[in-house]
Amino acid sequence: MAVTIKDIAKVAGVSYATVSRALNDHPEISDETKKRIKEIAKQMGYTPNAVARGLVKKNTNMIALLIPDITNPFYPEVARGVEDFARENGYCVFLCNTNWDEKNEQKYLNILKERRVDGIIIAPVSVGTYEYISKEKEDIPVVYIGSRTEDDTSSYVVIDDFKAGYIATEYLIKLGHRNIAFIGGHDRSTSHMDRINGYKRALMENGLEADINSIMGYSFKKESGYGTFLEMIKNRKVPSAIVAENDIIALGIMESAERHGYRVPDDISIIGIDDIEFGALPKINLTTVAQPKFEIGQTACSILLDLISGSVDSRRVILEPFLIVRGTCKEV
Amino acid sequence: MAVTIKDIAKVAGVSYATVSRALNDHPEISDETKKRIKEIAKQMGYTPNAVARGLVKKNTNMIALLIPDITNPFYPEVARGVEDFARENGYCVFLCNTNWDEKNEQKYLNILKERRVDGIIIAPVSVGTYEYISKEKEDIPVVYIGSRTEDDTSSYVVIDDFKAGYIATEYLIKLGHRNIAFIGGHDRSTSHMDRINGYKRALMENGLEADINSIMGYSFKKESGYGTFLEMIKNRKVPSAIVAENDIIALGIMESAERHGYRVPDDISIIGIDDIEFGALPKINLTTVAQPKFEIGQTACSILLDLISGSVDSRRVILEPFLIVRGTCKEV
DNA sequence: CTGAAAGCGCTAACAC
């Protein structure tokens, strides 16, 4: 059995309240006693029990970060931002991978609530997450990332997704493309809808039609890019350029194109959104609209800690996306 | 304040022990009362307090996974294996990114101990981790991944790293290469030493010299590959082929080669170890020695849960690496 | 400056 403050008290010949105070550096304890007790604690190999402390203090100094896909390099970079900020402020982050599954997400949310984490940062699987979370929100602070809410009592950190879609499309248009498709995920996502709207707007402003049939895709994974492009080939509807909703989808499209005899960017131009590290490899050289990933994580964590401390009620931050021109788009 | 079992007891007109038993499906409680109490609990929005339960039950149903680099796609895939297995068995996994920093690692280990996680799976930053952990091992079950220990009281899951280094080098030799360098991380890692020994053995068995100067690198990150190859160029010591200790280092080497006028595989052959997803992209097409990533995670978690339940004392598993021939190596 | 004692929310004997 692990050693407790009672054991220490016995050895030190003081009450266990004194031990608790000494170990927590309470000002009312004499420096001498503090030093003596800390010494004894160390020698006895004492490890404070955070579970017991959590029970009485009603906080755990743990926050959770729920992400849908740990294998998409976008999220690890966001996680780094969260972790860095959390660590500097004495919080420990519990990283949970929901794997794009609402069941998993709900389960984690439940467990996290039971574990009494102090707060949650979540990149929701879909807008369906909102109604589920809204119930608990009173109990536990939540910051959304990559997904807006309509109300102004929630907190979130997003990029201007409309603008991201717009920038990508506009760039392609300026390159002379007239037949531009959009391949993305499902429509139960605010960022998806916003990006599509940005895409449509850019088309319209340039007198191009936003054909509904040119908006495709089914998930936020690489396969969606691969499979959807394959579909296009089969249907003989390969456009001259594609806006991919994110970089891994873009990578999937490139892979599919490559394997079926289409050269990028000679036969088809592709632009992504996110700016994941692997897109920058010279062999890939993916043109993309970047998100400030690390900053998203940092900002979200900063807001969450403010929420926890009660210094703010809610905060919504919209960061700016920016174009990174590399080699997967070509003038026509 | 959250609702507790006492509140429920009051409403239901029973003692709170009864509530506890009903909620935990104890057999001694009549089905009727169970149903009634569960109904009341639900209506009152009760969430069990896992902190309090943890205090008395002395377990938390949480395990931790410590990885050195969440941005190396190798680890997320291992994490998926751990998570899947853990989830199926009612455990929650706490993912911690140590960022190749021993300080962070120790800090996490401490926090985890205080939080009384039931067990830990760790890919150590270096062999220095061992001495630090050995102290706690009696208290809390630990499974190492990607790193062996000498003693036979520890548990680990690794691949045969010697063989991985050997297979990679032998393949290059069979392709006709005579001047083969090795670029890897630091030597405070068992997998590093093993892979190098495999590399050396393959060279020796084929009558080639294992020149100490051809073993280079300084970290397990992409930069190590990039920078080290640059060094080779400067020193006019570019070999005809390189064994990279892992795939992201290989990617770094390829990037460096590419940017400095070396074509892969025409001017230089490169083989990696790991088989990360991005290496399989057609534009990259990295030849590599694969590790069963998901299986490593699964197996480690399975062992850990056995350790926790006490059904085994320790277990060491060595998985087989296997060659995946793609396009970055060429016959000379 | 330190001790005594209550209590955080829950589980698990031990009664009845």
Added chain:
DNA sequence: GTGTTAGCGCTTTCAG
């Protein structure tokens, strides 16, 4: 089948 009670390890009034 259900209630009573002790106690998990700790923090925090309240006394002194």
